[in-house]
Each structure stands twice: as C-alpha cells, then as structure tokens.
Amino acid sequence: MIIDDVKKICVVGAGNMGHQIALLAAIRGYRVGCADVSEEQLKKAEEFAAGYLPGRVAKGKLTEEQAGQARDNLYFTTDLTEAAGDADYVIEAATEKLDLKKMIFEDLDRITPAHALLATNSSFIVSSLVAGVTGRPEKICNMHFFNPALVMKCVEVVKGPHTSEETAELAMELSRRLGKEPVKLHKEIYGFLVNRILSAINNEALFLLDTGVASEKDIDSAVVNALGHPLGPFRLQDLTGIDLTYHVMMERYRETEDPADKPSPTVVEKYVKGEWGRKTGRGFYDYSEE
Numbered sequence: 210m211i212i213d214d215v216k217k218i219c220v221v222g223a224g225n226m227g228h229q230i231a232l233l234a235a236i237r238g239y240r241v242g243c244a245d246v247s248e249e250q251l252k253k254a255e256e257f258a259a260g261y262l263p264g265r266v267a268k269g270k271l272t273e274e275q276a277g278q279a280r281d282n283l284y285f286t287t288d289l290t291e292a293a294g295d296a297d298y299v300i301e302a303a304t305e306k307l308d309l310k311k312m313i314f315e316d317l318d319r320i321t322p323a324h325a326l327l328a329t330n331s332s333f334i335v336s337s338l339v340a341g342v343t344g345r346p347e348k349i350c351n352m353h354f355f356n357p358a359l360v361m362k363c364v365e366v367v368k369g370p371h372t373s374e375e376t377a378e379l380a381m382e383l384s385r386r387l388g389k390e391p392v393k394l395h396k397e398i399y400g401f402l403v404n405r406i407l408s409a410i411n412n413e414a415l416f417l418l419d420t421g422v423a424s425e426k427d428i429d430s431a432v433v434n435a436l437g438h439p440l441g442p443f444r445l446q447d448l449t450g451i452d453l454t455y456h457v458m459m460e461r462y463r464e465t466e467d468p469a470d471k472p473s474p475t476v477v478e479k480y481v482k483g484e485w486g487r488k489t490g491r492g493f494y495d496y497s498e499e
C-alpha cells in the first residue's frame with residue numbers, strides 16, 4: 210500500500226486523544242469512522258466537532274466549505290465493524306490497558322481489510338505487545354500523538370522488531386499529511402523519546418513538592434519562566450490526566466520492580482481521591498469554576 214491508497218481512517222476511542230485525532234483526519238480530507246464503547250463519550254466528541262469547526266471558520270482558519278467537508282467526512286459509532294470494516298488505516302486510541310488493547314487488535318485484525326495498517330497511539334505500550342495477537346505484525350506500529358492532538362506538531366512513530374520499513378514510512382507520511390512533524394524511533398523503548406524526557410522532569414518536580422521544597426505553583430512558574438516550557442509539570446499533568454501518570458508509573462514499577470519508579474505519594478493520593486486533573490474538575494489545581 211502507498212500513502213495515496215489511504216482514504217478511510219478508523220480511530221478507536223473518542224476520549225481525550227481519539228476525538229481530536231479523528232477530527233484532525235477529517236479536516237485533512239480523510240473519511241473517518243470514530244468508534245467508542247461509550248455513547249456518552251461519542252456524544253461529547255460529536256459536540257466538540259460541532260463547536261470546533263465553526264470556530265475555525267470564524268477565525269479564518271477553515272473555509273465554510275472545508276468545515277462542511279470535514280463534518281461530512283466524520284462519523285461516530287459504537288459499532289467497531291462499521292468504523293473499521295472498510296478502513297485502510299486504524300489509529301487505536303482507547304484506554305491505556307494492555308489487555309484491552311490486545312482485545313481491540315484481535316478484533317481489528319478480524320474486521321479490517323487485509324491491507325489495512327494498524328497503529329496504536331499508546332503512550333507506553335509498545336506495539337510488539339499487541340502485534341502478536343494479529344496475523345499481520347509487519348503492518349503494526351506505534352503512532353504516538355501529543356495532547357491536544359489538533360495542535361501539537363510532534364508524532365512519534367516507533368518501529369518494532371516486527372514492523373516493516375514500509376509500515377513505519379507510511380506512518381511517517383500519514384503524520385505529515387495530517388500536518389505533523391513526525392520523528393522516527395528505530396527501536397522500541399519504554400516511554401519513547403518525549404515521555405522519557407518528560408518523566409525525568411515530572412519525577413524531579415514531584416520530589417520537590419513531596420519533600421516540601423516548593424509549591425506546585427512555584428515549581429510550574431520556575432519551569433515556565435526559567436526553562437521556557439509553555440506549561441509547568443503540574444499544569445501539564447492536570448491536562449494529560451493524573452490517572453495516566455499513576456498507571457504509567459505503576460506499569461513501569463511492575464516492569465522494573467525499582468521502588469524509585471513507584472508513583473509518588475501525592476500522585477497516589479490524587480489518583481485514589483479521583484482528582485485526575487481537568488477532566489474531573491480538580492487535580493493539582495482546581496478547575497471547578499471553569
């Protein structure tokens with residue numbers, strides 16, 4: 210398959226990441242079926258698209274016609290077969306749980322046409338952990354977008370030992386067609402490039418908070434104003450979800466059994482209390498007024 214053969218994209222999961230990846234692909238001219246098991250999540254995704262597109266027209270970023278085209282290109286469904294049955298390319302962006310992703314890849318392998326490439330947007334699960342449940346491991350790779358996916362330019366394309374060069378290159382090309390600046394990892398590594406660097410910063414920020422050296426507000430302020438980052442580590446975790454931070458650290462701890470990799474006491478406390486960041490109205494900061 211070559212990039213011009215990709216006409217229809219299926220996005221699995223309409224959460225934080227999936228709804229924006231789906232909308233982005235629709236704006237870029239692809240037919241997109243976005244599937245989720247949650248009707249509520251699909252409704253939210255549809256409402257977001259309905260609000261976002263006129264907003265882009267008002268700002269002069271899209272013409273009425275382009276917005277209309279994007280709206281026509283995109284549909285939401287709870288039926289994975291409807292979304293993936295005729296897809297040339299699938300981007301899986303469902304909940305970060307290995308067993309769930311394995312089930313989804315098994316289903317996708319059964320449902321999608323034989324030529325379809327299957328990518329996972331997982332932040333930490335390398336595609337070799339899911340490729341084995343399919344009969345097409347060479348057509349599987351990681352394609353890791355950043356939050357918010359409509360805005361962030363980077364995509365990490367990760368080539369596993371099973372991934373063919375053609376698959377990795379097609380993922381790079383598709384990312385470019387979606388307006389991104391992809392980077393290619395020639396081998397799998399836990400956390401890829403960006404999250405490895407980010408984890409080092411977050412761990413240090415949590416250490417400084419937990420040991421009472423400074424407040425989250427001041428740590429964020431220092432990182433923004435001294436290092437030039439657009440967001441401090443606590444604001445960023447509130448955006449990406451403290452539940453994600455917790456799961457990621459637990460996953461790493463399970464892998465390494467190194468107590469230094471355990472989630473920090475503050476992360477555990479916030480996870481247990483359900484204070485997961487913006488999506489729950491409270492995380493390191495309070496968003497209940499927004």
Ligand code: NAD
Pocket residue numbers: 221222223224225226227244245246247250301302303304305306309313330331332333353354355356448449450453
């Ligand atoms: P999320 O919890 O916001 O959304 C996940 C969605 O998956 C939910 O809507 C859920 O209903 C749906 N889902 C669960 N089981 C499903 C199934 N069987 N079929 C279809 N949909 C199903 O999570 P998210 O933050 O969007 O993360 C999704 C993926 O993207 C994860 O693998 C995560 O690691 C990765 N990711 C997240 C971020 C981030 O900043 N949040 C950034 C990059 C990558």
